[in-house]
Amino acid sequence: MQLDEAKEKFIQAWGALGSNWGINRTMAQVHALLLISPESLSADEIMETLNISRGNANMNLRALIDWGLVSKEHRAGERREYFFAEKDIWQVAQQVIIERRKRELKPVMKVLEEVKEISGDKDDQNVKAFIESVENLHNIVGQADKFLEIAIKADRGWFFGALLKMFQRQVKK
Amino acid sequence: MQLDEAKEKFIQAWGALGSNWGINRTMAQVHALLLISPESLSADEIMETLNISRGNANMNLRALIDWGLVSKEHRAGERREYFFAEKDIWQVAQQVIIERRKRELKPVMKVLEEVKEISGDKDDQNVKAFIESVENLHNIVGQADKFLEIAIKADRGWFFGALLKMFQRQVKK
DNA sequence: TCGTACTTTCAGTCATTTTTGAAATACCTT
DNA sequence: AAGGTATTTCAAAAATGACTGAAAGTACGA
Numbered sequence: 001m002q003l004d005e006a007k008e009k010f011i012q013a014w015g016a017l018g019s020n021w022g023i024n025r026t027m028a029q030v031h032a033l034l035l036i037s038p039e040s041l042s043a044d045e046i047m048e049t050l051n052i053s054r055g056n057a058n059m060n061l062r063a064l065i066d067w068g069l070v071s072k073e074h075r076a077g078e079r080r081e082y083f084f085a086e087k088d089i090w091q092v093a094q095q096v097i098i099e100r101r102k103r104e105l106k107p108v109m110k111v112l113e114e115v116k117e118i119s120g121d122k123d124d125q126n127v128k129a130f131i132e133s134v135e136n137l138h139n140i141v142g143q144a145d146k147f148l149e150i151a152i153k154a155d156r157g158w159f160f161g162a163l164l165k166m167f168q169r170q171v172k173k
Numbered sequence: 174m175q176l177d178e179a180k181e182k183f184i185q186a187w188g189a190l191g192s193n194w195g196i197n198r199t200m201a202q203v204h205a206l207l208l209i210s211p212e213s214l215s216a217d218e219i220m221e222t223l224n225i226s227r228g229n230a231n232m233n234l235r236a237l238i239d240w241g242l243v244s245k246e247h248r249a250g251e252r253r254e255y256f257f258a259e260k261d262i263w264q265v266a267q268q269v270i271i272e273r274r275k276r277e278l279k280p281v282m283k284v285l286e287e288v289k290e291i292s293g294d295k296d297d298q299n300v301k302a303f304i305e306s307v308e309n310l311h312n313i314v315g316q317a318d319k320f321l322e323i324a325i326k327a328d329r330g331w332f333f334g335a336l337l338k339m340f341q342r343q344v345k346k
Numbered sequence: 347t348c349g350t351a352c353t354t355t356c357a358g359t360c361a362t363t364t365t366t367g368a369a370a371t372a373c374c375t376t
Numbered sequence: 377a378a379g380g381t382a383t384t385t386c387a388a389a390a391a392t393g394a395c396t397g398a399a400a401g402t403a404c405g406a
Contacts, residue, residue: 003300006288010307013284020195020277024364035310038302043383053366058384079374079382089309104193111186115179127176129211134183136262137208143333150340160316162339167323197394216353226396231354252351252404 007036011050026052027060031069034085040073042080068095090156097148105145112138180209184223199225200233204242207258213246215253241268263329270321278318285311 001009011032018028029050034041041049047057061083064070069092073082086092116134120127151159174182184205191201202223207214214222220230234256237243242265246255259265289307293300324332 001288001291003291003293003297003303006291007303009284010288010303013281017277017281022193022195026364036303036306038298054383055367055385056365059365062384081382087306087309089306089313093313104190108186108190111182115174115183118174118176118179120176124176125211130176130180130183130209133209133260133262136260140262140266140329143336146340147336150336163316163320163323166335166339167319199394227353228355228397229395232395235354254353 007033010036024060024063026050026056027063030057030060031064031085034064034070034083035087037084040082040084042082044080046083067099094152097152101145101148101152105141105148109138109141109145112141180206183209197233197236199223199229200236203230203233204237204258207237207243207256208260210257213255213257215255217253219256240272267325271325274318274321274325278314278321282311282314282318285314 011029014032014035015025015029018031019025030046033046033049043054043057043061046052046061047054050057061070064085065072068086070083070085073084075082086095112134116131116138118127118130122128122131154162184202187205187208188198188202191204192198203219206219206222216227216230216234219225219234220227223230234243237258238245241259243256243258246257248255259268285307289304289311291300291304295301295304327335
């Protein structure tokens with residue numbers, strides 16, 4: 001496979017993955033393109049490569065900057081801005097966790113806490129089942145949340161080292 | 174808050190969460206409804222509660238069964254089928270991990286492995302940058318994949334116990 | 347075998363989200 | 377401050393994805 005073909009394939013795959021996880025396809029593609037570009041790119045180069053409009057490129061670049069995954073670069077003596085992605089994938093992962101935790105996990109936990117506190121006959125089967133489900137969910141989401149908090153703070157080596165130990169212990173059992 | 178209001182709120186929140194993570198809103202809502210129902214429900218009850226069509230209810234119920242999150246029940250002397258959700262949230266989480274790993278993580282890993290093997294001048298900056306990015310990504314996705322594999326096999330107590338230990342060790346540092 | 351009750355399918359419609367294109371704005375240079 | 381270039385915004389168009397409704401399919405009991 002040639003480089004261009006491989007790039008194309010990678011960008012497509014990354015876009016598809018993104019759209020399966022609630023991230024707009026183009027945003028994921030722009031990110032993929034910047035990830036594999038050794039130099040920063042101008043908006044025009046991105047438009048050209050991905051065949052998208054200026055407005056679309058601009059919107060998604062801003063969204064990526066908002067997510068903390070892409071930065072602007074001003075080159076001396078040039079008007080035009082250049083964009084580049086954070087290349088350390090562990091950092092990218094952490095950044096994504098931070099944003100999604102803030103945007104989605106936190107609001108859901110809030111709702112779970114609210115609905116746990118319903119008034120009503122605690123002997124009613126419906127009430128009992130509801131509260132039990134919600135509490136279980138709240139526990140597990142809470143534990144997942146704690147875990148992600150660790151992941152955000154951890155450095156990559158420590159984090160995967162610790163997971164590896166978990167794994168080995170389990171295998172021995 | 175009354176039970177009905179709380180149920181409604183929970184169903185809405187679960188639907189919104191799902192749609193942010195690439196799971197269709199109605200499917201998540203049907204799942205939420207079944208999660209908090211102590212008794213199994215017929216298709217008609219689900220249609221009625223969520224205000225959706227028969228076709229929609231049927232399609233999403235089948236999808237949930239396909240994901241292993243919901244089962245059918247035949248009641249003696251009754252033609253109609255009743256549906257109920259797996260209530261153990263840890264099992265639900267494991268099931269979701271199994272499916273998404275199969276549907277999304279595996280295909281992406283396959284693409285990453287393919288595009289790593291490009292032909293071309295290894296001294297070319299573009300080739301080098303590309304291979305490096307892809308390899309990094311492949312590593313981290315691979316490690317995440319391994320971790321999820323552990324999670325699938327683990328029982329809840331052991332799993333979160335082990336994570337808790339990780340956490341404590343990190344805090345001490 | 348027929349009629350009934352229920353389930354499944356899928357083409358067409360509808361709703362939502364994404365993308366475009368063009369206008370407005372900002373910024374630099376002379 | 378005028379003219380040129382780059383960026384941002386946003387209403388409308390296009391694309392995507394979800395939902396409906398009607399028809400076909402299936403299972404059951406009489």
